[in-house]
Structure formats: structure tokens, C-alpha cells
Amino acid sequence: MTLDLAIxxxxxxxxxxxPLLVAALDTALAGFAWEAIFVDDDSPDGTADVVREIARSDPRIRVLQRIGRRGLSTACIEGMCxxxxxxxxxIDGDLQHDEALLPRMAAALAGDRAIDLVIGSRFVDGGGTGAWDADRVAKSALATRLSRRVLKADLSDPMSGFFMIRSDVVRGVAxxxxxxxxxxLLDILTAAPVPLRFVELPYVFRTRAVGESKLDHVVALEYLIALYDRMFGRVVPVRFVMFSAIGAAGAIVHLAxxxxxxxxxxxxxxxxxxxxMVAMTFNFFLNNHLTYRDRRLRGVRALVNGWLSFCAVCSVGAVANVGLAAFLYDVRGGAWALPALAGIAVGAVWNFALSSRFTWGRYGRRAT
Incomplete structure (x- = not known):
């Protein structure tokens, strides 16, 4: 049977x-030739092993277990390709998206070649956010307004994580x-060289019954980072902005x-x-948690090696900072502001470039 659809x-x-999601997909997709690709970021609870056990008797089920990498967006990209x-x-693995909508999504794409993408929406007529409290509704509304500034499209739910797309379209934009x-979804829509043609279908967001939510303050920060990168990332890379902001916070820690x-x-x-040393340690751990979250160092050995590498890089950067500032100070005959700023800029670029390569480049790939 020809493969119709991948989830x-x-x-x-x-x-x-x-197991609950596999059973739900089996019911919802009766009559389709489908496969489900679970992309697991090396879950410590053994999620990948559970998928493998099901796959032994159900060839429609596959697992991609990623070692040393994390992140929902990159997991989706690898799975879609x-x-x-x-x-x-x-579709999320927590059963909060309504899998019964999948046949309608497929029918919409099969019935109209002019459509590239079908989005499950909580905010069109017939959709809903379920048991969300007022605070979460307000935060989602703010995020939606910010997204529309980047998208410039009349999309009610740009924050949706539930959608279906033509495979050749996503491979082209990958x-x-x-x-x-x-x-x-926001990444795909803003990366497309020409606007993607889409329709929205309503669904009601469910309440998670098993497991814990992955939403936290870092997820919200990553959303803002993604918006920044689409708007200004070509001018100043977002990772450098985060590294510099943490460096500025580290200066306050140093003085304190x-x-x-x-x-x-x-x-x-x-x-x-x-x-x-206190400021360097502060900068290292905050960068490890935020700036290099996708390469985060874990385990005592990786953290100690990474911290030593970071301190070594920043020590050389401090020498470069002072050396350039002193040279320019002498050249300018006592004017100190510009030499100081130049020294700070050179030190920041040095620290960013070398720590990206030797701290989170070298040790981050080994971390598990």
C-alpha cells in the first residue's frame, strides 16, 4: 500500500x-496508509524504548532517538525530513492536540493543490483553549500579536504546534x-521564500492527563529569541546578543x-x-542554561571541563580587552570612553567566538 501520511x-x-497516542492515531486514521515517527531527545524515562517495543509488532511506528541534541523545533525538522x-x-506527544482532525487536514490538502499547509487552530470558530486560565490566555494573545508582526499574515493561531504540510514544501524550506x-510553525512560515498558502481548521485544546508540561520561562524566552532572529538576526546573531547580555549581567555580579x-x-x-572568578562562573552557567541550551553541558565532568575552558577563553579575552583599550587610550591622548568601548567589544567577540568553538563546540557534543 502506498504511504499516504506521516505523523x-x-x-x-x-x-x-x-501507547495512548498510537491507539488514538490507529482509530483516527482508519483507511489511511500512515506512519508515526517519534523523535525522542534521549528521554531519561525510556520513552524511546517504549516506542521500540510497539514498533516490533507495528511497522507503522518508528523512533529517532537523538543523542546530545534537544529542542522541539529541530526534532520536528528531522522527523519531517x-x-x-x-x-x-x-502533533504533540501529550494528547492535547485532537488527532481526529488529521483526516480533515489530509482531505483539505488532497482536495486543493493550491494549499500548502493546514493548521489546527484554537482561535477560529469552533476551536477553543480548553482549561486554560486567564493568565495563559492573555500570554498566548500577546505572543500571537507579536507573531503577526513578523508573519504579516492573517493567521489566527501562529503559535499552533498542530499542523499538516506537503513534504516537498517542508523539505524545500528546511x-x-x-x-x-x-x-x-512560526519558523516554517517566516522562512518560506514566498508566502505559504494555508487554511485553518478548528480544534479544542485538551488538558494533559499523563506526564508533566514542558512549558517554562525558558520556552517563553526561546520564543522571543526566534522572533528577534527573524527580524534582526542577519545583522547581529541572536546567540551573540544573548552572550553579550549575560556578559553585561556578569559585570554587575563582578562589581557586587x-x-x-x-x-x-x-x-x-x-x-x-x-x-x-565569581563573574566568570555566573556567566558560564547562565550561558550553558540559556545561550547554548541546545548544546547544554551535563554531568560533573562535562561541566568542570567546560568551566575551565570558558575561564581560559575569557582570561585571554580580558587581556585582549585591556591591551586594545590601553593602546587606543595612549593614541587618543587620554580620552577614555572610546578605547574602553573598543576593548569591551573586542573582548566580547573574542569570548563569544572561542567559547562557541572550544567550550560548547568541543564539550557540548560529548555531553549527554
């Missing part, structure tokens, strides 16, 4: 939901995708630590050394 399911710690089916859908954060140790009676030189 990509990005998962992390969803072992309890996998791993099928030969002409249509590919993305090299342009950012793969940042949780909002792969310096003041504290001086108050405790320490000498200036020793207090400066301690404050510098």
Missing part, C-alpha cells in the same frame, strides 16, 4: 502517553529554518562581589581575582 511526534519524557510520505503532520525553541569582599576586609587585588 511526526516530538517527545521528551512521554513514555506514558506513547525522514519520511517518504507526500503529507506530513506534526535549509532556511532556524530550529530555535518550540514554535516550528568586589564590593562585598572589600567590605569583608579583603585586599583589592585578591578581591578582584575572587570577583572575576
Amino acid at each position: 511526526v511526534v516530538p517527545v521528551f519524557n512521554e513514555r506514558g502517553n506513547v 525522514a519520511t517518504a510520505a507526500p503529507l506530513v503532520a506534526v 535549509p532556511r529554518l532556524l530550529g530555535i525553541g518550540f514554535k516550528i 562581589a568586589l564590593g562585598l569582599f572589600l567590605e569583608l576586609g579583603g585586599g583589592f587585588v585578591m578581591a578582584t581575582i575572587v570577583a572575576t
Whole structure:
């Protein structure tokens, strides 16, 4: 039987939901030749093993287990590019999306070649957000308004993670995708060289019954990062902006630590050394958690090696900063503002480039 449809399911710690979702897909897609590709970010709860066990008796079920990589968007990209089916859908593994809508999505694409994409929407007539509280509704509305500024399209639910697209369309746009954060639909729509033609179908968002939500403050930050990157990333890379912002926060930490140790009676030189190490440690862990979340170092050994590498890189960057600033200060005959800013800029670029290569490039690939 010719393969009609692939369902990509990005998962992390969803072992309890996998059998339920497979059963639900089997019911919803009766009459279709389909496959489900579960893309698992090496879940510690053994999600991939649960999928493999089902796949032993059901050839429609596949698993891609990613080692050393995390992120919903990149998981979706890999899954969508791993099928030969002409249509590919993305659905969450937590059963909050309504799988019964999939046949209507497929019918819409099969019935009109002018449509590239069908989106499950919570905000068109007939759709709903289920048990969301007022705070989450307000946050979603704000995120939707921000998205529309980037999209410039009349789309009611640009934050939707439930959609179906023609496989050749997504493969064509894949090299342009950012793969940042949780909002792969927004990524696809903004990366397409020409506007994609879409329709929205209503569904009601369900309440999670098994497992824990992955939504947190970092997910919200990644969404803002993705918007920034689409608007300004070609001018100043978003990762460099985050690295620099954390560096600025580290400068405040440095001054606070310096003041504290001086108050405790320490000498200036020793207090400066301690404050510098405190600031470097602060910067390292915050960058590991935010800037390089997709390459995050885990485990004591990886963290210690990464911290040593980061401190070494930043120490050389500090020398470059001071050296350039001192040179320009002498050249300009005592004017200090521009030399200081130039030194800071050179130090920031040095630290970013070298830590990306040697700290999170070298050690990040080994981390599990």
C-alpha cells in the first residue's frame, strides 16, 4: 500500500502517553496508509524504548532517538525530513492536540493543490483553549500579536504546534529554518521564500492527563529569541546578543562581589581575582542554561571541563580587552570612553567566538 501520511511526534519524557497516542492515531486514521515517527531527545524515562517495543509488532511506528541534541523545533525538522510520505503532520506527544482532525487536514490538502499547509487552530470558530486560565490566555494573545508582526499574515493561531504540510514544501524550506525553541510553525512560515498558502481548521485544546508540561520561562524566552532572529538576526546573531547580555549581567555580579569582599576586609587585588572568578562562573552557567541550551553541558565532568575552558577563553579575552583599550587610550591622548568601548567589544567577540568553538563546540557534543 502506498504511504499516504506521516505523523511526526516530538517527545521528551512521554513514555506514558506513547501507547495512548498510537491507539488514538490507529482509530483516527482508519483507511489511511500512515506512519508515526517519534523523535525522542534521549528521554531519561525510556520513552524511546517504549516506542521500540510497539514498533516490533507495528511497522507503522518508528523512533529517532537523538543523542546530545534537544529542542522541539529541530526534532520536528528531522522527523519531517525522514519520511517518504507526500503529507506530513506534526502533533504533540501529550494528547492535547485532537488527532481526529488529521483526516480533515489530509482531505483539505488532497482536495486543493493550491494549499500548502493546514493548521489546527484554537482561535477560529469552533476551536477553543480548553482549561486554560486567564493568565495563559492573555500570554498566548500577546505572543500571537507579536507573531503577526513578523508573519504579516492573517493567521489566527501562529503559535499552533498542530499542523499538516506537503513534504516537498517542508523539505524545500528546511535549509532556511532556524530550529530555535518550540514554535516550528512560526519558523516554517517566516522562512518560506514566498508566502505559504494555508487554511485553518478548528480544534479544542485538551488538558494533559499523563506526564508533566514542558512549558517554562525558558520556552517563553526561546520564543522571543526566534522572533528577534527573524527580524534582526542577519545583522547581529541572536546567540551573540544573548552572550553579550549575560556578559553585561556578569559585570554587575563582578562589581557586587568586589564590593562585598572589600567590605569583608579583603585586599583589592585578591578581591578582584575572587570577583572575576565569581563573574566568570555566573556567566558560564547562565550561558550553558540559556545561550547554548541546545548544546547544554551535563554531568560533573562535562561541566568542570567546560568551566575551565570558558575561564581560559575569557582570561585571554580580558587581556585582549585591556591591551586594545590601553593602546587606543595612549593614541587618543587620554580620552577614555572610546578605547574602553573598543576593548569591551573586542573582548566580547573574542569570548563569544572561542567559547562557541572550544567550550560548547568541543564539550557540548560529548555531553549527554
